[in-house]
Amino acid sequence: MKFATWNVNSLKVRLPQLLDWLALHAPDAVCLQETKLADGVFPLKEIEAAGYRCAISGQKTYNGVAILARAPLSEVAAGIPGFADEQKRVVAATLDGNVRVVCAYVPNGQAVDSDKYRYKLEWLAAFRDWLEQELRRSPRLVVLGDYNVAPADEDVHDPAAWQGQVLCSAREREAFRALIALGLKDSFRLFTQPEKSFTWWDYRMHAFRRNLGLRIDHILLSRELAARCKTCTVDLEPRRAERPSDHAPVIAEIES
């Protein structure tokens, strides 16, 4: 089974690239973030025509998440239970009655000590508590998304420049480690990887060409799935396209 996550930064703009990418890679499931579309205008027909069912939780202009899967999706749920949030950042579904899939778009946080940063930390705490329950219910759990956290200095092109900044601050990394402490594995780090592997590059400064990036998009696996994970890679090709998203997809393959 092939699972992927991709922050598309507007599904309206990126739909043609997504359809090409689905045809090329044929993932069993892909989680999208920043669709920026209300559910009523989600391109359901086009995606279904490509062979995918959808679980969506969207809003106009901001945020918005979706799970696309070849197999039937059941027990679809949006948001973090008990955490009141206008922002559409989470959708979960059970794939083929077998694997629980959580798609998340973690808040950016804007700047350390801002209101948005405090919201990010509260959000991550609620997310952790909910995932603890999900794990108890579903030992086969995969949590994919844009975490907006670079877990370690090796995930940052210039750790000195980013030291203490949003996406790299100690409290954000601590919140990420709290997810790992639930028994989730960062699938990318199960394997030897090229140095300077990133998933996001600023649109400015020719950052992609110079590989000035961060690794902030992750696929976390429960122990049971991690034991069967065969590969995890970043697909750089879509970032090279005309009018790319600023994020690249991450793909994990798990023995079924």
Next chain:
DNA sequence: ATGGCCAGCATCGCTGGA
């Protein structure tokens, strides 16, 4: 020289992203 980009809004300048 501390900027440079991009998407959406209901636009011609702002917010938000990361």
